[in-house]
Amino acid sequence: MLFNSYEFIFLFFPLTLLLFFVIGRRSHRGAAAWLTAASVFFYGWWNPAYVGLLLASIAFNYYFGTAIAQAVAAGMPGRAKAHLVVAVVANLTLLAYYKYANFFVANLNEAIGSHLQIATVMLPLGISFFTFTQIAFLVDTYKDGVREYRFVHYALFVTYFPHLIAGPVLHHKEMMPQFGHPATYRPHLENLAVGLTIFTLGLFKKVVLADGIAPHANDAFGMAVDGEPLSLFVAWGGALAYTLQLYFDFSGYSDMAIGLSRCFGIQLPLNFFSPYKAVNISDFWRRWHMTLSRFLRDYLYIALGGNRRGPGRRYLNLFTTMVLGGLWHGAGWTYVAWGALHGLYLVVNHGWRTLRGLFGQDVSRSTVVGRACARTLTLLCVIVGWVFFRSPTFESALQMLEGMAGLNGIALPAVVGSAGGALGDALLGMGITFDLGGARNFFEMYAWILALFGIALFAPNTSEVVRRFRPALDYIPRHIELGPRETRGRIAWRPTPRWAVFVAILAAASILSLSRVSEFLYYQF
Numbered sequence: 001m002l003f004n005s006y007e008f009i010f011l012f013f014p015l016t017l018l019l020f021f022v023i024g025r026r027s028h029r030g031a032a033a034w035l036t037a038a039s040v041f042f043y044g045w046w047n048p049a050y051v052g053l054l055l056a057s058i059a060f061n062y063y064f065g066t067a068i069a070q071a072v073a074a075g076m077p078g079r080a081k082a083h084l085v086v087a088v089v090a091n092l093t094l095l096a097y098y099k100y101a102n103f104f105v106a107n108l109n110e111a112i113g114s115h116l117q118i119a120t121v122m123l124p125l126g127i128s129f130f131t132f133t134q135i136a137f138l139v140d141t142y143k144d145g146v147r148e149y150r151f152v153h154y155a156l157f158v159t160y161f162p163h164l165i166a167g168p169v170l171h172h173k174e175m176m177p178q179f180g181h182p183a184t185y186r187p188h189l190e191n192l193a194v195g196l197t198i199f200t201l202g203l204f205k206k207v208v209l210a211d212g213i214a215p216h217a218n219d220a221f222g223m224a225v226d227g228e229p230l231s232l233f234v235a236w237g238g239a240l241a242y243t244l245q246l247y248f249d250f251s252g253y254s255d256m257a258i259g260l261s262r263c264f265g266i267q268l269p270l271n272f273f274s275p276y277k278a279v280n281i282s283d284f285w286r287r288w289h290m291t292l293s294r295f296l297r298d299y300l301y302i303a304l305g306g307n308r309r310g311p312g313r314r315y316l317n318l319f320t321t322m323v324l325g326g327l328w329h330g331a332g333w334t335y336v337a338w339g340a341l342h343g344l345y346l347v348v349n350h351g352w353r354t355l356r357g358l359f360g361q362d363v364s365r366s367t368v369v370g371r372a373c374a375r376t377l378t379l380l381c382v383i384v385g386w387v388f389f390r391s392p393t394f395e396s397a398l399q400m401l402e403g404m405a406g407l408n409g410i411a412l413p414a415v416v417g418s419a420g421g422a423l424g425d426a427l428l429g430m431g432i433t434f435d436l437g438g439a440r441n442f443f444e445m446y447a448w449i450l451a452l453f454g455i456a457l458f459a460p461n462t463s464e465v466v467r468r469f470r471p472a473l474d475y476i477p478r479h480i481e482l483g484p485r486e487t488r489g490r491i492a493w494r495p496t497p498r499w500a501v502f503v504a505i506l507a508a509a510s511i512l513s514l515s516r517v518s519e520f521l522y523y524q525f
Helices: 006-024 028-044 048-073 077-112 127-144 151-159 172-179 189-225 232-263 281-287 290-301 311-329 333-358 368-390 394-404 414-420 422-429 439-458 497-512
Strands: 410-413 432-435
Touching: 006 028, 028 048, 028 151, 048 077, 048 127, 048 151, 077 127, 127 151, 127 172, 127 290, 151 172, 189 232, 189 394, 189 439, 189 497, 232 368, 232 394, 232 410, 232 439, 281 290, 281 333, 281 368, 290 311, 311 333, 333 368, 333 394, 368 394, 410 414, 410 439
Parallel strands: 410 432
Antiparallel strands: none
C-alpha cells in the first residue's frame, strides 16, 4: 500500500489511528497488538505471499535476540557472540538470496560461459529495511544488553508501518520507550496538527514536485538507454531533473513517515536534512538517508576498524563501506560504481582536510565565497554519481556523461535562434546548433529545474519549518555543518488559520494529483 493512494489516506490510516486510540483507552498492549496487525496488513497489501517471510524473520530474530540477552545476562559472552554470528549470517544470507541471487547467476554465466538458470527471485518489499533494523537490534542486544520481553512489542518495532517499506532504519532504544509511555495511547491535538501538516508537506513534495519533474528525467535517461546521442543541455537537463526527482521523492517519503508517526505520538529519527546544501561529501552523507549512514558507520565501518588503524586503513574502510552501501541499493554494477565513486569522494575529502590541517589551516572556518564554492563542487559530484545510480547499464551512464561533457555538441530549440537575431548568429558562431521542435518540453524542463533547485537550495526544510514542535528525534542535527541561515529562517509553522489554509491548499493539490499514483523510488531497495 502506498502512502500516496486513496485507500491509504481515506481508509487505512484514519481507521488504524482511530482504533489505536479507542483500544488504547482500555489496553495499551491491545493497542500495540492492533497497530502491529494493521502494519502487517499494510505490508501484505503489496503481496500477501511475503507476509509469511516477514513474520518468520521477526520470530527468528526475536528468538535469537532473547538468546543473546540471556547469554549476556548469564555472563557467557562466547555463547552470546555465537548466537549473534549465527543470526546475522542468517539475516544476510536471506537478504543476499532475495536481492542478489539473479545478479550473481547472471554474472557467473557471463564470466565462465555457463548457462545456469534459477527461477526469477522477486525482491520482497522493504526487506533491506526490516533486515537492517533487526541486525541493529541483535548487535545492540549483544553490546548494550538491550532486551525486548514482549513479542508483540518487538513485532511492532519491526513492522511499524510508517518506516517498514523505505526506512528510516530504527533502533530499539529509540522507539520502544515511546510505546511504553502512557501518553502515547491518548490522542493529542498538537500531535495530530503537527503530524498531518508534515504528512501534507511530504505528500505535496512527492505527488506534485517529484512526480511532476519525473517525465523529464525519464525521457533523457530513456534516450541514453536507446543509444541516442544527447546534446549538452538535454543531458544536463535529464541529470538535473533526476537529481531533483530523487530529492523530493525521498524527502517527501521521509516527511510522510515522520508525520504519520507523529499522529500516533511517536517521533521517528530524522532521515533527511537538506543534503544539497552540504559543503562537502561527508556533510552530504550526514544529511542524506541519515539512518542508513548511521547504520553503515556503526555496524560496518567501525566493525572494519574505522579510523583506529592508521589513515591508510581508514581510507580503505571508507571506500569498502561505500562500495557495499552502493551494492545494498541494488544488484547492479552501476550501483557498485556509484558506491565506489562516493567512496573515492570521501577518501579525497578526508585526505584534503588532513592536508589542510598539516598546513595549519582551520578546516572548520570558511568564507561566504568559499562555502558557496564548496557547496557547488559537492553538488556537482553528487549529480555525476546520480547518473550511475539512475542508469541501468554502464553504456547508458557513459552516454549521459558524454552528453554532459559536450561531446555530442550543444543544441538549443530552433525558436531561440529565430527569435534571437544577432544573438542567434552569435550562438551559431560559437558552435551551438538549433533543433526543430521540442521547445515547449525544453523550456518546461528547465523551468521545473530552476523552481525546484530554488526550493532545495534556499528554502528551509520541513524539520526547520516545524522546529518549534520537535517534529522528529534530533530534529536539528548537531553533527551537520549548518550554514549561517539554516534553522533560523523566518518561516515557522504555527497552528493558525493562515497556516491551516495554506496546508489545505497543498493537500487539495496533492489529492487532485493522486490519479497518477507512482511508487516511491526507494521502494525498490
